[in-house]
Amino acid sequence: MGDKLKLLRKEKGVSQRDVAKAIGVTTSAYSNYEQGTREPSVELIKSLCLYFRVSADYLIGLED
Numbered sequence: 001m002g003d004k005l006k007l008l009r010k011e012k013g014v015s016q017r018d019v020a021k022a023i024g025v026t027t028s029a030y031s032n033y034e035q036g037t038r039e040p041s042v043e044l045i046k047s048l049c050l051y052f053r054v055s056a057d058y059l060i061g062l063e064d
Helices: 002-012 016-023 027-035 042-052 056-060
Strands: none
Touching: 002 016, 002 027, 002 042, 002 056, 016 027, 016 042, 042 056
16 A cells, blocks of 8 residues: 555655645654555555545555
């Protein structure tokens, strides 16, 4: 999931801080999601999907 988050963020042209603020977490927490050292909760996955306008299936790797 981390690689997809990083790709989506770069495609959108925003910083980790921007994404973190939009979904209500610290920049450090969001950075951990991109690095794969932490997994976001279901609620945060929902927020990420809405922010990046992708499906949860895409984000968690069930579809390309």
